[in-house]
Amino acid sequence: MNRARVLVAVAGAVAVAVLARQVRLSRPSVRLGEIGFVAAGPAVPPGELPPPAGCPRLLDFGAGHCVPCKMMIAVLDELQRELRGKLVVEAHDVITDKATAQRYDVRIIPTQIFLAPDGRELFRHEGYMAKEEILQKWAELGYRW
Numbered sequence: 001m002n003r004a005r006v007l008v009a010v011a012g013a014v015a016v017a018v019l020a021r022q023v024r025l026s027r028p029s030v031r032l033g034e035i036g037f038v039a040a041g042p043a044v045p046p047g048e049l050p051p052p053a054g055c056p057r058l059l060d061f062g063a064g065h066c067v068p069c070k071m072m073i074a075v076l077d078e079l080q081r082e083l084r085g086k087l088v089v090e091a092h093d094v095i096t097d098k099a100t101a102q103r104y105d106v107r108i109i110p111t112q113i114f115l116a117p118d119g120r121e122l123f124r125h126e127g128y129m130a131k132e133e134i135l136q137k138w139a140e141l142g143y144r145w
Contacts, residue, residue: 055086
């Protein structure tokens with residue numbers, strides 16, 4: 001009986017170690033808070049402060065444990081690099097920046113919120129959204145880059 005308990009404990013420890021290694025390996029190279037993204041910071045109510053240079057903003061809300069949220073980081077990184085000076089891209093972690101997530105009434109992650117330069121919400125999407133879909137939606141909203 002004791003031998004069986006030891007074997008179960010060893011098997012459990014090995015499984016935990018393997019899962020921990022997989023989680024470390026599956027992390028994206030870009031994380032919330034890097035490359036100009038906002039992981040946590042001063043929460044700005046919608047429309048209170050205009051974005052720099054009158055640019056529209058794309059807000060993304062996610063969390064590190066969420067696979068679709070991790071996939072969004074690569075998309076957001078590309079958009080930020082390609083549209084620097086034309087679009088402000090922010091990624092907020094709902095775990096560390098709960099106030100902003102609550103202010104924007106985020107209920108599902110990932111969520112993308114498209115904001116006009118004056119802070120008005122133009123569109124909201126819940127779930128993963130590919131780069132092409134994001135650019136198409138901005139075009140529908142009158143922003144062509």
